[in-house]
Amino acid sequence: MQYRKFGRTGLSVSRLCLGTMTFGLQTEESVSHSILDKAAEAGVNFIDTADVYPLGGGENLAGRTEEIVGRWLKGKRDRFIVATKAVGKVGPSPWDQGASRKHLLDAIDTSLRRLGTDYVDLYQLHSDDPETPLDETLEALDVIVRSGKARYVGVSNFLAYRLARALGRADVLRVARFVSVQPRYNLLFRQIERELLPLAGEEQLAVIPYNPLAGGLLTGKHRHDTQPAEGRFTATVGKAGALYQERYWHKREFETIDTLRAIAVDSGASLTKTSLAWVLANPLITSAIIGASNPDQLTDTLSAIDLTLNAELKAQLDDATHEYRWGDAAR
Template identity: 75%
Template sequence: MQYRKFGHTGLTVSNLCLGTMTFGLQIDEAMSTQILDKATDAGVNFIDTANSYPLGGGAQMAGRTEEIIGRWLKGKRQRFIVATKAVSQVGPAPWDKGASRKHLLDAIDASLERLGTDYVDLYQLHYDDRDTPLDETLDALDTIVRSGRVRYIGVSNFLAYRLAKALGRADLRGLARFVSVQPRYNLLFRQIERELLPLAEEEHLAVIPYNPLAGGLLTGKHKGDAPPPEGRFTGGKSGAMYQERYWHEREFTTIEALKKVVDEAGVALSTASIAWVLANPAVTSAIIGASRPEQLTATLAAADMTLDAGLKAKLDELTHEYRWGDAQR
């Protein structure tokens, strides 16, 4: 396992982060614990979750993932960097979501209780709440940081211009500043290379990409001429979302080309895909996940892999069109 500085902070994290969005729904607690054990035994010291997880469980199940992690963390909290998020709907009331002062102050206390800790290392906005004034959100986060309940703050799923605006407002008003961004990034989704990653590098932000395997498509195990198997690409809104993102003829054609290249290099596609994400100098730590502990073997191998320059160039070339999004499809 390799370790990297977390943006411009003094924090150091593993270059792989364990994502937990399936814990408590697709994966039961016993299996979740095995996955946590395998990842952390390999040197992962960074765990990412959210108050709305498990994904696909709806507001009625929100918080179950944090509860599982909290029970697992008991007695070893100081060994790990724990990140969680707020903004998504987590209850029946209209104020049980968003980035308002009321919701964020309520949400952090609820997350801390579920996680069984008195602080979170990284607290992130799960997405950009355009219905709440940005200054109100920044004020609330500053209050939370100064109270000691959160060490650092970050964002996820933000457009570059909105993140730039938030950084500027925080600097102007002397408030706690975002230190990280969590975007979607993989060989089949490279749009963030155009604006978000250059902004992150210029502002010295940590970048912790999720979906480095495109929901599992970059394992190479799925076939486009067959219905999606039970799992990430099926079931409710989350399954529909993943199908819309990746389950297209163009993506499967690209994957076949990628498989040929990595097979010739003697590297597993999943390992090469994550190593490609980590090879970007803007990236700090890639968020990985699994349905079973053994699925982590190939992804964990990417932590210490230096991607051959020739292989990286081929992967870049085969996926260059994905820097431009659906407009180029």
């Protein structure tokens, strides 16, 4: 395993981070623990979860993933960097969501209880909350950091201009500053290269992208004319399945995958390893979040850390997916 400094902080994390959003719905607890064991054995010391997980579980199952991770962490908490997130809806009350002071201060305590720990290393806003003033959110996060319940704070799914404004307001208020950003990033979704990644570079933010394999599409195992029987594109995960279909399940994407598969075959590596290695090859990427529904799925992704793309291969991949830097306008 390789390790890298976490943005401008003194923290070091593994270049692969284990995402856990399948734990508790698609993946039962015993299998989830086997996945965590395999990742840890490979040197992964960074685990990412969220209070709304498992994916597709809805309010009734919100928190189950944190509980599964917490039981696995018992007796070895000090060996891992643990990140969780809040903002999504986790209960029936109107205030059981968002980035208000009330919700965040409640949410961190609930997450800590589920995880069985006194603190998380990274506490993230799962998404932007335009309904709550940024100052209120930043001041609440500062309380969480100063209380010792989180070592650092970060964001996920933020537009570049909102993140820039939040960084500026944190400096004015002299409160805890965001140290990381967790965006979607892969060969089929490159829009963050235009504004978010340059901002992260200038501000020395850690970048921990999710979906590096486009929800499994970049494994090459799916076909456009065949509906998947399992995984993130199915009705099993409820609205999330529809979301993933909307993101990636299009003729253009499958045609691109055929091109990428041919490039990978010529290079002698699998499409999975090549796609993940491409994400890691970007010097602004700190750690890529990988997921699995069973331990065997980690074999290829964990080995991607050892694959170095030469300049010619990287240029081929860049050229084949250049249109994905521009979003739906190119469709």
